Amino acid sequence: MKKIKNVMTNGVQNDTYAILKGRVHIIIEPTMFLAHISQKSSKESVRAYGNDLLKFFRELLEVSSTAGLIGYDFRDVTDNEMNAYLNAYLRRKHGLKLKSINRHIATLRSFYDYAYSHGWMAERKDFSFSVRSDEVKTSELEGITKQFALEYMSKDDLKTLLESVPTNNLFNCKRDQVALMLGYYANYRTHELVNSNNLRIKDLEELITLDERGIPSITKPMKIYGKGNKVRSVRVWPELVQPLYEFLQMSKRVGAKHLICRQDGTPLITEGHGTKNFRRAVISLLLKGELSLKEANLWKLRHFHGLRKCYATNAVTYCHREGYDKRTFVTQWMGHADYSTTEVYIYFESLINHRVLDNEEIDMEKVIKASQSEGFYKRESR
Numbered sequence: 001m002k003k004i005k006n007v008m009t010n011g012v013q014n015d016t017y018a019i020l021k022g023r024v025h026i027i028i029e030p031t032m033f034l035a036h037i038s039q040k041s042s043k044e045s046v047r048a049y050g051n052d053l054l055k056f057f058r059e060l061l062e063v064s065s066t067a068g069l070i071g072y073d074f075r076d077v078t079d080n081e082m083n084a085y086l087n088a089y090l091r092r093k094h095g096l097k098l099k100s101i102n103r104h105i106a107t108l109r110s111f112y113d114y115a116y117s118h119g120w121m122a123e124r125k126d127f128s129f130s131v132r133s134d135e136v137k138t139s140e141l142e143g144i145t146k147q148f149a150l151e152y153m154s155k156d157d158l159k160t161l162l163e164s165v166p167t168n169n170l171f172n173c174k175r176d177q178v179a180l181m182l183g184y185y186a187n188y189r190t191h192e193l194v195n196s197n198n199l200r201i202k203d204l205e206e207l208i209t210l211d212e213r214g215i216p217s218i219t220k221p222m223k224i225y226g227k228g229n230k231v232r233s234v235r236v237w238p239e240l241v242q243p244l245y246e247f248l249q250m251s252k253r254v255g256a257k258h259l260i261c262r263q264d265g266t267p268l269i270t271e272g273h274g275t276k277n278f279r280r281a282v283i284s285l286l287l288k289g290e291l292s293l294k295e296a297n298l299w300k301l302r303h304f305h306g307l308r309k310c311y312a313t314n315a316v317t318y319c320h321r322e323g324y325d326k327r328t329f330v331t332q333w334m335g336h337a338d339y340s341t342t343e344v345y346i347y348f349e350s351l352i353n354h355r356v357l358d359n360e361e362i363d364m365e366k367v368i369k370a371s372q373s374e375g376f377y378k379r380e381s382r
Contacts, residue, residue: 001054014038017050019057027057029074033114037354045355052107059089074112075121082108082127091131098131105129110354148348150298151306152313155239158184164285165277171250171263176277178247179260183274183307185240186222187334190274190304194267197225199259204248208241216245224335232335235315278304308334312342316349343367 002018016038019030030053038046060074077085090096090104109129116124153161162180167173182188182199192198203223208216218241221233251259258267270276282299285291291299312334319326326346327339336342347367349355 001050015043016046019050019053021057021061029115029120030057030111032118033111036114037110040353041355048103049107049110052104053111055090055094055104056085056108059085074115077125079127083130086129086131101131105131106351109351148309148344149352150301151303151309152348152352153184153302153306153310158307158310160285161278161281164281164288166280166284169263171254174243174247174250175260176281178243179274179277180281180304180307181240181243183278183304184310185237186224186234187308187311188224188274189226189308191271192224192226193260193274194258194269194271195225196258196267197229201248201252201257201259204244204259208245208248216241226335230335232333234333235318235329237311237314274304278302278307309345312345313349313352316342316345317353320349320355 002020003015004018005015014035016035017031019027019034021027030050034046034050034053037049041049057074060077086101086105090101096104109127112121112125112127115121158180162177165173165176165180179188179193182193183190188198207218207220207222209219210216217238218236222236224232224234226232248259251261251265254261254263254265256265256267260273261267282302285299286296312330315330315333316326318324319329327342330336330345331339331342334342344367
């Protein structure tokens, strides 16, 4: 592997690495992949990706010898051959621990996704990535990853959902849009939307401040009363502030004391309002007939509580960008009993942002244990 300095990719200059065959010839596909991730990853992360791919392509090139486990072309690797590479080559031959193998899996998954998206393969690879272990099976992590990928919604997905909220009544439409945004941008559970201690008009008036131009902002944490009236302090993402402020004014005009209210000002008390609201918006989206079959099936699997999971995942990204401790802040904002539950979001965020986690950053056993004990990937009405 050779370091290449000052490579220009999409107008951005970065250092990257080239994967070489025989120390002379560049292997194009993994080298282009490393150049791609160098645009948004640290030098250490790019080097870690490069070392993982170097091991993989070295094994590919050993096909002519008896030591070779898998075929020469990465496109031809089967699921059984990939699992043989993980178990026989990485685990037994090189003695890698499960945490290190998991990092290799994250690298290979990202590389194959990139290869498919750039037309280097006719079909997407769906490897099981099964590692035999007395402690834990990596295939469980793969299942977690697939389910979380189904539930995760980008900001564009949220925009699509908000645009599908029924508009036959302007007040109700704005209320229900804000309710969905409270899930995504402030991690509200559905029952917390109608908790009498939350979203009180007087509290929101104190929380939201206006600058000299009349632009609203929230600079303090929002207090949310959850299960058993446990209180957590939440960082509110700025995208929520303007629509929250606008609907606050609408609610005040009808004499409401609680934000989530009817048009006559009386508060809603149905704990499942968020869930029903989400489902109505999805049905409206499906009835438009603009989605592919795959997209429609994906939206059918999503639910209101998934918005809270999106908040947690995005919060990890925020902490990573700002240099904050993820386990301290995300755990606090989400109201987790301890940071073990936060591990799941740290793991998934690293996958969607193609970020390599070293052994000190993540404990895969805690990821699996937390996902199982918390029911992370089951449809929830919370």
